[in-house]
Amino acid sequence: MLSKSTPLKIVKKEKQADKTYLFRLEGSGKKKIKFDYKIGQFYQVSVPGIGEAPISVCSFSEDFLEFNIRGVGDVTDKLLELEVGDNIWIRGPYGTSYPLDKLKGNNIMIIGGGTGIAPLRGALKYLEMHRADFERVHIFFGCRSPEEVLFKKDMHHWDRIFDLNLTVDKAPANYKGKVGLVTKIVEESGLDNRNKVVLICGPPIMMKFVIKTLESMGFHYDQIFLSHERRMKCGVGMCGHCMISGIYVCKDGPVFRYDKILGMHE
Ligand SMILES: Cc1cc2nc3c(=O)[nH]c(=O)nc-3n(C[C@H](O)[C@H](O)[C@H](O)COP(=O)(O)OP(=O)(O)OC[C@H]3O[C@@H](n4cnc5c(N)ncnc54)[C@H](O)[C@@H]3O)c2cc1C
Ligand code: FES
Structure with missing residues (x-):
């Protein structure tokens, strides 16, 4: 655990x-x-003088x-200006994780959208390293367009070793992959809930x-784990910034089993 903000060197940066x-x-x-962290945990990443x-x-x-960072404001835009050899300050890891070590023996379904694919990439790396401990791994990823598909190199690899289903919301007429929302490819898979997490x-939407x-496919809420994003x-x-319905998303989450947060409303 890095409880104080600690500088790390950028050794690779890939668009x-x-x-x-x-x-x-x-x-x-x-x-x-x-580094000692669990899949789904986060770090507070900072640029001195700007924020975390x-x-x-x-x-x-x-x-x-590895962090996949999208520039959307003060801190993230500044992080994107940094190059190999520069330092990034981090503290953590914080929060709860996807309890993969307790899910052994199950079939795993991984469903991600947009930048939400990032923590699930960590889960897929874990599943690859512990392949014998799990049954089938079904991946369902949705991105806005072919240009917005993240981790293209990993996608080719996952397509070979797992059951990868990738869709984009919109694509040019000559696009060869699937087009439509991620819910469509989940539904079309025809999978049932037996022995699955x-x-x-x-x-959020x-x-x-x-x-x-x-x-509608028969899954129960206690079979579903999700990661919540919240301003922190x-x-x-300590500060209460991330609190919803008495729950601290930073400390009690960000990963929750769905049946445990049914009463949580924004
Ligand atoms: C647990 C967790 C994990 C995350 N993992 C990643 C990740 O892997 N990669 C990544 O790029 N981002 C991730 N984020 C989101 C990232 O933290 C925010 O984009 C970042 O804090 C924005 O800060 P900023 O200073 O760049 O933008 P600001 O200048 O603070 O805000 C820019 C805009 O983004 C909106 N915004 C800021 N934070 C959030 C948020 N949490 N939810 C919705 N809208 C927000 C603001 O309202 C504003 O419109 C994660 C967030 C959480 C809570
Ligand atoms: S971010 Fe401060 S209490 Fe969660």
């Missing part, structure tokens, strides 16, 4: 989509840092951290309709 980059960070001093933003880890390794991350679709300040349950 994923418009205003969206994948950063790989390692310890910046001589002493190697071993919670960003989910999208890798699974003790040697480095679902991990979801995406915009997408998660709402994915849950409705899963419900301290990240550790």
Whole structure:
């Protein structure tokens, strides 16, 4: 745990989509840092003098951290200006995780939308490393357009080793992939709820309709884990910024089993 903001060096920066980059960070001093985090947790990532933003880890390794960052405002835009060799300050990890170690023996469905695919990339890296512990892995990803599809290199790899279903909302006429909302490809899969656990991350509206679709397919709420996004300040349950219906999203979440937060309303 890095409880104080600590500088890490950018060792790789890769464009994923418009205003969206994948950063790989390692310890910046001589002493190697071993990272200890769980899938779905986030770090508070900062630029000195500007501020902090919670960003989910999208890798699974003790040697480095990867963050997929979309520039939407003061902190994230400034982070995107940094280059390989520059430092990024982080503290954490914070929050709850997708409890993958307790889900062994299940079929796993991974459903993501837009930048919500990022923490699920970490889950897929975990599942690949622990492949023998799980049954089938079904992936359903939705992005706005072919240009907005993140992690294209990983997608090719996941297509070979897992059951990958990718869709885009809109595409030019010559596009060869699936077009439509992510709920459509989930429904078309015809999967039932037997021996399955679902991990979801995406915009709130997408998660709402994915849950409705899963419900119509016979899934129970205790089979569904989702990650909630909320404006945060301290990240550790002190300031109350992230609170909804008495729940601290930073500390009690961001990952919740759906049946546990049925009373949580914005
Ligand atoms: C647990 C968690 C994990 C996250 N993981 C990632 C990630 O992996 N990659 C990534 O790019 N982003 C992620 N985010 C979102 C990221 O934290 C925000 O985009 C960032 O804090 C915005 O800060 P800013 O200073 O750049 O923008 P600001 O200048 O603060 O705001 C810019 C605009 O974005 C809106 N906004 C800011 N934060 C949020 C939010 N949390 N929800 C909805 N609207 C918001 C503001 O209202 C404003 O319109 C995550 C958020 C949470 C809570
Ligand atoms: S962000 Fe401060 S209490 Fe959650």
